[in-house]
Amino acid sequence: SQTIHQWPATLVQPVGSPLSLECTVEGTSNPNLYWYRQAAGRGLQLLFYSVGIGQISSEVPQNLSASRPQDRQFILSSKKLLLSDSGFYLCAWATRVLRSTDTQYFGPGTRLTVL
Amino acid sequence: AQKVTQAQTEISVVEKEDVTLDCVYETRDTTYYLFWYKQPPSGELVFLIRRNSFDEQNEISGRYSWNFQKSTSSFNFTITASQVVDSAVYFCALSEPEETSGSRLTFGEGTQLTVNP
Numbered sequence: 001s002q003t004i005h006q007w008p009a010t011l012v013q014p015v016g017s018p019l020s021l022e023c024t025v026e027g028t029s030n031p032n033l034y035w036y037r038q039a040a041g042r043g044l045q046l047l048f049y050s051v052g053i054g055q056i057s058s059e060v061p062q063n064l065s066a067s068r069p070q071d072r073q074f075i076l077s078s079k080k081l082l083l084s085d086s087g088f089y090l091c092a093w094a095t096r097v098l099r100s101t102d103t104q105y106f107g108p109g110t111r112l113t114v115l
Numbered sequence: 116a117q118k119v120t121q122a123q124t125e126i127s128v129v130e131k132e133d134v135t136l137d138c139v140y141e142t143r144d145t146t147y148y149l150f151w152y153k154q155p156p157s158g159e160l161v162f163l164i165r166r167n168s169f170d171e172q173n174e175i176s177g178r179y180s181w182n183f184q185k186s187t188s189s190f191n192f193t194i195t196a197s198q199v200v201d202s203a204v205y206f207c208a209l210s211e212p213e214e215t216s217g218s219r220l221t222f223g224e225g226t227q228l229t230v231n232p
Contacts, residue, residue, distance in 0.1 A: 032220075042204060044160075049219060059219070088158060094216040096219075103150065104220060106160035 002027035006062060006091050006107040013114055015104030019064075019078040021110050026072065031093040034072040034104060038088040049093055051096060086114045117142045119209050121223035129231050136192045137225045138207030144168075149183065149190045150208040150220065155225055160206070165189065197230045204228070 001028045013019060018091040025031055046059045048066035056066050063082050067075045074091060089110045095102040118141040128134045139148065151163040162218045164174065166183055174181045194201055204227050208220045 020155055032218075042183075042221040042227075044206070046219050090158075090160065092160075096175075104124050105162060106152075109158045111158070 002093070002105065002108040004091060004093055004099055004105060006110050008110060009108065010111045011113070013081050013112065015083055016080050019076070019077040019081050019085070019112070021091075022110075023074040023076075023107055024072055027096065028072070029039060030071060030096050032096050032102075034092040034094070035061075035074065035076050036090045036092065036106075038090060038109075040087070043088065048076070048099050052073065076085045081114045084089055086112055088112075117144075117209050117211060119207050119221055119223035121205075121207055121226050123218070123226045124224070125227045127229045127231065130199060130232075131196050132218050133193060134197050134228065136194075136205050136207075136228065138188065138190045138192065138223060140188050140207070140209045140223045142197075142209060142211060143186075144211045146212060148210045148212070148218075150210070151181065151190075151192050151216075152206045152208065154204040154206065154225070156203070163192075194228075197228075199230050199232055202228060202230045 005024050030062050032051050034049045036044045037047055048058055050056050053071055056104055064078050075085045084097040084115055092104040094104045101113055120139045120232045147164045147168045152160045153163055154160050164181055171183050184192045204225045206225045207223045210218045210220050212218050
């Protein structure tokens with residue numbers, strides 16, 4: 001069966017510091033991978049998605065970047081954190097299906113607080 | 116552009132009551148997919164159901180049921196005989212398949228359901 005891991009689970013960082021959040025998936029190959037952010041309140045905003053190694057699509061221009069160095073690894077980074085980067089970051093994976101949609105399955109999330 | 120509206124921000128019920136969570140969507144595509152997810156206090160999103168636009172049959176899974184009506188662009192979720200463990204934020208989401216893989220989800224703002232003993 002497939003599992004998705006995220007770490008760290010929680011993180012407190014000062015403004016201006018760098019960030020690296022990691023997401024890995026087990027039990028599947030060639031998945032689509034996604035990063036979402038959930039700010040205080042509720043809604044989920046798609047930040048990045050990837051359909052393959054080195055292929056990153058950005059949904060919202062901002063202080064963050066993403067990379068996919070391996071098939072089942074997705075990394076969210078920042079060079080200098082802003083207060084507005086605080087939130088709950090969720091990684092998700094889905095089976096790659098051309099011209100269709102498969103279900104996205106989410107990881108446990110990382111709660112980031114920028115002080 | 117696609118949009119999902121969950122007008123109910125918060126709902127509070129007493130255990131064993133039935134409760135319906137509303138979801139209204141907007142899309143220009145004829146092919147699309149609808150989802151419901153549950154987010155308990157732990158934070159992880161748990162997948163509940165996926166429905167494509169060509170399948171309007173209602174679905175029942177235990178105490179959960181879903182009513183999909185294309186005529187009103189709604190995909191409502193009913194919990195029968197609610198329990199305290201049903202307390203969570205529930206999200207409705209919409210996806211449109213794309214020419215290349217990588218379909219993205221558009222989420223509603225979520226409904227916080229509180230079931231009191």
